[in-house]
Amino acid sequence: MSTAIAIAAAVQAGQSARIEVDHALERAQRDTTNAVIRIHAERARAAASRVDQRIAAGERLPLAGVPIAVKDNLCVEGLETTACSKILAGFIPPYTATAVARLEQAGAVVVATTNMDEFAFGSSNETSAYGPVRNPRDPTRIPGGSSGGSAAAVAAGIVPLALGSDTGGSIRQPASLCGVVGMKPTYGCVSRYGLIAFGSSLDQIGPLATTVADAGLCLEVMAGHDGFDSTSAQRPTAGLAAAGLNRTIPSGLRVGYVPAHATGLASGVAARLEAAKRQLAQAGATLVPIEMPHETYAVAVYYVIATGEAASNLSRFDGIRYGHRTAQPATLQALYGQSRAEGFGWEAKRRIMLGTYVLSTGYYDAYYRKAMQVRRLILDDYQQAFARCDALLGPASPTTAFRFGEKMKDPLQMYLSDIFTLATNLAGVPGIAVPFGADDDRLPVGMQLQAKQWEDAGLLRLAGALEALAAG
Amino acid sequence: MAITEQDIRHLCKLSSLSLGDAEINRMSKELEAIVGYVQQLQEVDTTGVEPIANVAGLENVTRPDVPAGMLTQRQALANAPQRNEVAILVPKVVER
Numbered sequence: 001m002s003t004a005i006a007i008a009a010a011v012q013a014g015q016s017a018r019i020e021v022d023h024a025l026e027r028a029q030r031d032t033t034n035a036v037i038r039i040h041a042e043r044a045r046a047a048a049s050r051v052d053q054r055i056a057a058g059e060r061l062p063l064a065g066v067p068i069a070v071k072d073n074l075c076v077e078g079l080e081t082t083a084c085s086k087i088l089a090g091f092i093p094p095y096t097a098t099a100v101a102r103l104e105q106a107g108a109v110v111v112a113t114t115n116m117d118e119f120a121f122g123s124s125n126e127t128s129a130y131g132p133v134r135n136p137r138d139p140t141r142i143p144g145g146s147s148g149g150s151a152a153a154v155a156a157g158i159v160p161l162a163l164g165s166d167t168g169g170s171i172r173q174p175a176s177l178c179g180v181v182g183m184k185p186t187y188g189c190v191s192r193y194g195l196i197a198f199g200s201s202l203d204q205i206g207p208l209a210t211t212v213a214d215a216g217l218c219l220e221v222m223a224g225h226d227g228f229d230s231t232s233a234q235r236p237t238a239g240l241a242a243a244g245l246n247r248t249i250p251s252g253l254r255v256g257y258v259p260a261h262a263t264g265l266a267s268g269v270a271a272r273l274e275a276a277k278r279q280l281a282q283a284g285a286t287l288v289p290i291e292m293p294h295e296t297y298a299v300a301v302y303y304v305i306a307t308g309e310a311a312s313n314l315s316r317f318d319g320i321r322y323g324h325r326t327a328q329p330a331t332l333q334a335l336y337g338q339s340r341a342e343g344f345g346w347e348a349k350r351r352i353m354l355g356t357y358v359l360s361t362g363y364y365d366a367y368y369r370k371a372m373q374v375r376r377l378i379l380d381d382y383q384q385a386f387a388r389c390d391a392l393l394g395p396a397s398p399t400t401a402f403r404f405g406e407k408m409k410d411p412l413q414m415y416l417s418d419i420f421t422l423a424t425n426l427a428g429v430p431g432i433a434v435p436f437g438a439d440d441d442r443l444p445v446g447m448q449l450q451a452k453q454w455e456d457a458g459l460l461r462l463a464g465a466l467e468a469l470a471a472g
Numbered sequence: 473m474a475i476t477e478q479d480i481r482h483l484c485k486l487s488s489l490s491l492g493d494a495e496i497n498r499m500s501k502e503l504e505a506i507v508g509y510v511q512q513l514q515e516v517d518t519t520g521v522e523p524i525a526n527v528a529g530l531e532n533v534t535r536p537d538v539p540a541g542m543l544t545q546r547q548a549l550a551n552a553p554q555r556n557e558v559a560i561l562v563p564k565v566v567e568r
Contacts, residue, residue, distance in 0.1 A: 230533035231530060233530075297513060297516060300513050320562060321551065322552065323553070324553070325553035329563055330563070332562055332565050337488050337489060340488060349489060349491070350499065350506075352489055357483055369523050370514070371510075372524055374521075377518070377521060428527030
């Protein structure tokens with residue numbers, strides 16, 4: 001499979017967009033990982049023909065004819081969108097998410113919808129109403145989550161580019177476990193309009209790709225203010241694509257790392273982290289040990305704030321305007337309660353309960369307000385860290401891909417698998433996972449880089465350099 | 473922090489979620505474990521720390537007060553599970 005950049009160049013030079021789109025559709029049909037849950041052949045072929053017409057008319061399209069896949073929580077007008085929940089079965093959005101619309105305007109062609117944890121609640125893709133996704137690197141293992149389908153679709157070579165959403169690591173952790181690049185931009189970089197909301201102060205849409213350069217190009221096309229999302233920032237976003245092309249360590253670069261991260265890592269991940277530090281130092285970077293004293297509380301803070309926001313966001317699913325409605329309810333209240341009970345899976349129910357609990361009278365101060373205070377302390381830790389270094393290096397996940405069922409019995413163990421990615425969202429900073437070799441079982445290991453808010457371009461430059469080091 | 477089945481029934485009411493008895497029992501145990509974990513936040517000294525709800529530093533983002541981006545009646549009704557030509561149908565709310 002070619003990169004997105006290579007496909008766009010070929011189509012811009014006159015190759016029909018139909019060729020790569022047809023190849024991607026064929027690969028999606030043959031998918032054995034359950035990454036793809038819906039294929040949009042007719043729509044994609046029509047879109048490819050329109051790209052050909054636009055190129056023939058002299059337009060320059062940065063993603064001309066690039067086949068992409070989108071996570072099932074991004075609305076596309078006319079295409080069923082369910083967040084992999086039974087409660088949204090059959091939902092056909094009347095509008096398209098801004099991020100997807102911008103990619104299509106730039107010439108990208110949506111060929112498929114990808115599997116995910118229900119409402120993005122999970123780290124293994126095992127909570128999907130469509131069943132789990134198999135990791136393309138080892139089908140007995142999970143792909144990570146919640147954007148497990150998008151990560152697997154890229155890793156399996158079905159599409160060069162896929163969209164995910166990241167509330168606490170849902171792009172970076174599956175990217176790491178599947179061996180692809182995945183980026184969560186600064187909060188406010190990409191419009192959330194048309195993204196089925198999970199944690200509104202945390203959610204960001206971002207790319208999964210085979211290369212940092214493709215991720216940078218995709219992000220540049222999506223980024224920028226959107227009148228439909230008042231939290232999308234009025235900031236210039238040029239230069240992201242160029243940044244992703246960089247292969248060299250900028251002179252004088254200071255890379256921070258948190259020594260405490262070394263404890264509790266799987267041995268294969270620890271070995272790759274040491275290799276990354278060594279190679280960065282050899283390439284001229286200065287490694288700076290950094291203390292993040294409140295990071296240890298990130299999981300607790302996250303599961304208060306994210307579930308509080310989720311419980312509020314999921315209150316819209318009531319069986320009235322869209323989604324599943326129970327048969328023959330006796331009263332309106334029974335209609336709500338039974339429709340929701342029948343439509344939501346167990347993980348969604350648990351998060352609604354927890355979120356309702358932490359927001360309820362008598363507990364709000366002890367949990368929600370306290371979590372918002374510790375969130376500020378975590379943000380302060382990041383600000384102090386970035387006074388001493390330009391970027392933070394660490395593992396994207398404490399382990400490589402685990403086996404199906406391994407963590408489903410114990411929600412806390414599952415939640416702890418996001419321990420290195422949650423704080424990024426709490427602080428609103430950008431983070432990217434870059435493949436950096438494998439463990440002894442040949443399972444991919446991803447390194448995470450984080451930078452301060454709105455240093456997305458600097459982060460992509462460093463990620464490109466780390467990718468070059470990984471290639472040796 | 474004990475979370476009783478009675479607590480869960482109260483949360484079910486607050487969140488309009490009907491759970492069966494077995495689910496309520498399982499939920500109370502799982503929530504108790506998670507809330508127990510979250511309890512660690514109490515050890516952090518947050519005296520004088522202002523809570524943060526929005527890390528983007530935005531405040532009072534407004535837009536011109538002009539109608540835009542509206543759905544047609546047909547579009548707005550299209551996904552409703554029970555509807556007629558002009559309205560969404562629900563069980564009787566007011567008894568006469």
